[in-house]
Amino acid sequence: xxxxxxxxxxxxxxxxxxxxxxxxxxxxxxxxxxxxxxxxxxxxxxxxxxxxxxxxxxxxxxxxxxxxxxxxxxxxxxxxxxxxxxxxxxxxxxxxxxxxxxxxxxxxxxxxxxxxxxxxxxxxxxxxxxxxxxxxxxxxxxxxxxxxxxxxxxxxxxxxxxxxxxxxxxxxxxxxxxxxxxxxxxxxxxxxxxxxxxxxxxxxxxxxxxxxxxxxxxxxxxxxxxxxxxxxxxxxxxxxxxxxxxxxxxxxxxxxxxxxxxxxx
Numbered sequence: 001x002x003x004x005x006x007x008x009x010x011x012x013x014x015x016x017x018x019x020x021x022x023x024x025x026x027x028x029x030x031x032x033x034x035x036x037x038x039x040x041x042x043x044x045x046x047x048x049x050x051x052x053x054x055x056x057x058x059x060x061x062x063x064x065x066x067x068x069x070x071x072x073x074x075x076x077x078x079x080x081x082x083x084x085x086x087x088x089x090x091x092x093x094x095x096x097x098x099x100x101x102x103x104x105x106x107x108x109x110x111x112x113x114x115x116x117x118x119x120x121x122x123x124x125x126x127x128x129x130x131x132x133x134x135x136x137x138x139x140x141x142x143x144x145x146x147x148x149x150x151x152x153x154x155x156x157x158x159x160x161x162x163x164x165x166x167x168x169x170x171x172x173x174x175x176x177x178x179x180x181x182x183x184x185x186x187x188x189x190x191x192x193x194x195x196x197x198x199x200x201x202x203x204x205x206x207x208x209x210x211x212x213x214x215x216x217x218x219x220x221x222x223x224x225x226x227x228x229x230x231x232x233x234x235x236x237x238x239x240x241x242x243x244x245x246x247x248x249x250x251x252x253x254x255x256x257x258x259x260x261x262x263x264x265x
Contacts, residue, residue, distance in 0.1 A: 002212055002230060003034075003035065003207060003212040005265065006040035006194075006225065007039055009039060010043070010174065011174075012222075015254045020253075020254070026262040035262075035265060037056040037060070038053075038057060040063040041063065044127075046075070048128040049064060051128075063201060066194060067197035067198075080107035081188070081191075082107065083145060088104065088136070094159055100149075100150050100155060101120055104145075105144060106141030110139065111127070112133075114134075144188065148184070150183045151181060152181070160185065168189065169187050172186040172187075172193070172194075172221040194224070198225055213229045214232075215228075216233040216234075216261055227245050232245065236250060236255065236257050250264075
């Protein structure tokens with residue numbers, strides 16, 4: 001029996017039209033029958049993402065920043081894995097060299113950018129965050145994640161290859177239905193992942209491993225956990241290889257496929 005359902009945000013819970021109303025109804029039914037629901041996203045635990053967590057389970061814990069931060073439904077930080085200033089500086093230098101946009105997120109909920117561009121403004125609006133442009137090398141707080149916001153092309157290809165070659169970091173790539181054509185590539189400390197955080201969350205709920213955990217997602221940054229969970233659920237809008245790895249494929253995010261998954265559970 002599945003006891004805990006982990007839910008990605010962009011492309012799974014949230015689509016181009018927002019969250020389908022049927023999803024909230026299905027979540028209420030699932031929670032009333034004893035299922036624990038938790039956000040598991042690359043977003044930070046503030047703004048819209050925290051609102052979603054509160055709506056799904058205000059008393060539970062939720063996974064943010066690609067596993068770097070675990071936050072309660074009330075917004076309190078339960079655990080965080082920091083990214084060293086040296087690694088942050090290395091990624092920042094790379095972004096400047098390739099003229100790419102970069103966002104920095106902290107365990108305290110800080111959101112900082114190196115410059116304000118139309119893509120950054122649109123992304124901040126989607127996150128319900130205020131754009132704060134500063135020297136990222138002097139950002140206050142404990143950095144847990146830096147994120148490229150890039151368009152496909154030679155500059156991003158070079159930056160991606162250089163980031164993958166950096167020791168001590170992991171790269172988590174995702175997209176957003178509301179911003180097609182953009183790559184959101186998060187950089188965290190090595191070993192930080194949705195999978196590692198899911199194991200911690202399962203233990204918190206008294207579960208032995210992930211056999212009673214379901215993961216619903218749509219992207220490459222969900223793939224590892226979809227494979228490892230007791231039940232891997234892929235959205236209909238997921239790429240072919242993600243759907244092929246899942247135990248169950250449901251409708252697209254715009255069709256409230258997540259609601260169907262929750263009702264089936």
